[in-house]
Amino acid sequence: MEKVNNVTTFIFLGLSQNPEAEEVCFVVFSLFYMASLLGNLLIMLTVRMGNLFKFPMYFFLNYLSLVDICYSSVIAPKMIVDLLAKMKSISYVGCVLQLFGSHFFGSTEIFILVVMAYDRYVAICKPLHYMTIMDQDRCNKIMLGSWVGGFLHAVIQMALVVQLPFCGPNVIDHYFCDVHPVLKLACTDTYVIGVVETANSGTVALGGFVILLISYTVILVSLRKQSAEGRRKALSTCGSHIAVVVMFFGPCTFMYMRPDTTFAEDKMVAVFYTIITPMLNPLIYTLRNAEVKNAMKKLWCRKVSWVSNDK
Template sequence: MLLNNNVTEFILLGLTQDPVKKKRVFVVFLLSYLGTLLGNSLIIVTIKTSRALGSPMYFFLFYLSLSDTCFSTSIAPRMIVDTLLKNSTISFSECMIQVFSFHFFGCLEIFVLILMAVDRYVAICKPLHYMSIMNWQVCSMLVGVAWVGAWVPSSVQIYLALSLPFCGPNVIDHYLCDFQLLLKLACTDTYMTNLLPVSNSGATCTVSFVMLMFSYVIILHSLRKHRTEGRKKALSTCISHIFVVIFFFGPSIFIYTRPTETFLMDKMITVFYTFGTHLINPLIYTLRNAE
């Protein structure tokens, strides 16, 4: 519900206001986005068309690549076009859509990474029962739970964002709309609301990261009992997953565990987990995967 909202659009300052630097940003991020689309699309198409990639691991990888593609698309096209404009504005409705989609696909990626860790745990620690535990019904149900799980916190954030009153400043010193940035523009006391990114996004990222790293410690410990050939293959897969987890969660935790503080490096760190991670993921999963 909108409350006393006199703002119909927001001004995005982007990464820089320098015309020369904006051209460089345009080239770099256009190539990054195209690389992300190409890499993840190839993974999606390959998994869907190849019978050899029919295991649960590739089932979850399909959804990871899908969430990567959607996450990048919710931010990149708008940001790339804005670098060509002298003054970049985004309507109130577009801003709210970006806030929701940004967090929805980010949460979806978190839950898919957790499912991939569960899959590796069962495959390595319970190999004899792997196919009976991770059957297609279970995998489909888990993915459905991930979609619902991503929808809940995203809906809470967009509801609170729509409830904020905006009556004055409408300049966002960033290249995207995010709940934390909107809080700074609200013409009301947002002290308690400021804690939401920490209790919602921050806690989700931190708890998920700790759970994932703990699970991989257990998996790596159990690999000592495997034969050399099987251990090398499982180790290669787990290391790929660990790299993805660190690259995605590290910057996210840095941004969303601070309710009010703002650092100069925040924009560049946001760039890493909104652009860099989703470009790196296809490279990690393909270069380190013989299949």
């Protein structure tokens, strides 16, 4: 069957059709997005300027913040602008690129969270060999692998969509382009493609979650052999990681670990992992991490001293 694509533009229904609710959402989500950008940029600046980049945990935290910025920026700006727009439209190419970007950065974040769990496992369970196992060269290779894995996942998701014919209608019941809502508009049977998409996304999401669950279970069991101070410090660090994992994997599992169907709650669930989680990550990692807080204090004191000297 020859591909027929009469659709050049898609229309989003958005989060709400109530103008007053959209105005409130515009203010709230604008603040959330700005907080996400500033918080993650502050994490990156602190890691780089605070001489923390040489430590594997902060090396990965730096890239997690970078991915959070990219991930939210693929979706949030368009969504925020659309909240005040009468016609919430996006071109076919723009839709495909948004779909690619959301899956690229979303899956890369999953891989980085898995790597961070492995890093904590080595640090707590094999402390004497930590710097040997997690040397800079290995960290660079692991990070490259995370980006490549995210890219391959996104290419598969995009390839599933671009081969489909779209001949109308062109209204997407969502606020951004994702695979499930877009598949519903294709004028052909998408059952097989939906199964492949669910299997692909499910492998990434569920596989990552299982690895994380095993890693943190082993870590928590091994803490029984640690001193009271060692347990407190390890629990503080792992607690922040576990909080991020729960917030990110919970909604992702709801969205992608099911067949090609959509629910009314999908949009609100998607808001949580596309807007709210990237904003909360910096707060979680700074409030529960003494080294990051100390590095921020040193940077602030350095800035104050520079201002005083200039005067």
